[in-house]
């Protein structure tokens with residue numbers, strides 16, 4: 001069945017690939033990001049899918065911008081069936097390179113952005129009494145890895161928030177789903193100088209996400225298998241073992 005989907009963080013990388021697939025499938029899609037209305041890729045898609053695609057700018061760090069975008073997005077196709085939260089920024093920092101602005105941006109976009117959109121969109125979904133929210137977290141939400149805590153801590157907060165909200169939203173008819181996936185080759189990971197196991201293209205990541213969200217509802221979607229199993233195991237192990245293992249991941253210049 002065709003859906004009305006709003007993706008926040010849908011102008012590049014995985015989000016842009018999701019937009020392409022959803023449009024090809026005949027869905028109505030609203031794609032948002034800070035500068036979405038100037039995105040060459042989205043504007044090119046708009047030429048092809050004039051009626052099916054709406055592009056709306058939003059900066060999730062600003063509540064006023066979020067309020068405006070939620071109103072516009074809900075109106076455009078007379079309701080929304082799926083809200084997909086995909087916005088995030090990423091910085092890897094050793095203690096030597098700590099930058100408070102980066103920490104703040106990651107918290108404001110990767111976590112608080114979802115909270116802002118959620119608080120504005122909830123009344124609409126409550127009134128409708130059904131719908132799905134999908135939040136793109138990360139496998140990094142399972143366990144803090146060296147140098148990555150500024151990014152993974154807000155993602156862990158997002159996962160924890162989702163766990164806490166799921167039962168209450170379920171009673172309201174809203175299905176909340178979390179996507180935890182591994183490394184994808186996008187501008188986000190371009191800055192990584194380390195080897196990224198099981199690195200995927202954004203196309204593959206988007207296809208995987210779409211395949212799984214079409215299946216009967218499950219709270220969490222996670223892939224790829226080896227990396228998610230490794231990180232799940234790390235979470236289950238006693239800290240005296242897991243922290244010895246993560247110490248081995250420190251770059252040579254630090255360890």
Ligand SMILES: NC(=O)c1ccc[n+]([C@@H]2O[C@H](COP(=O)([O-])OP(=O)(O)OC[C@H]3O[C@@H](n4cnc5c(N)ncnc54)[C@H](OP(=O)(O)O)[C@@H]3O)[C@@H](O)[C@H]2O)c1
Nearest residue numbers: 009011012013014033034059060087088138183184186188
């Ligand atoms: N790449 C990976 O290896 C990986 C792994 C696990 C999870 N993820 C998650 O997958 C999602 C997509 O990441 P990606 O790799 O595809 O990165 P990306 O290409 O940088 O996409 C991030 C999206 O978020 C938007 N965005 C950033 N700041 C925003 C703000 N303040 N307000 C509104 N939108 C904002 C960006 O557009 P503008 O900058 O134009 O606003 C862009 O559309 C993220 O949630 C990321 O954490 C990625």
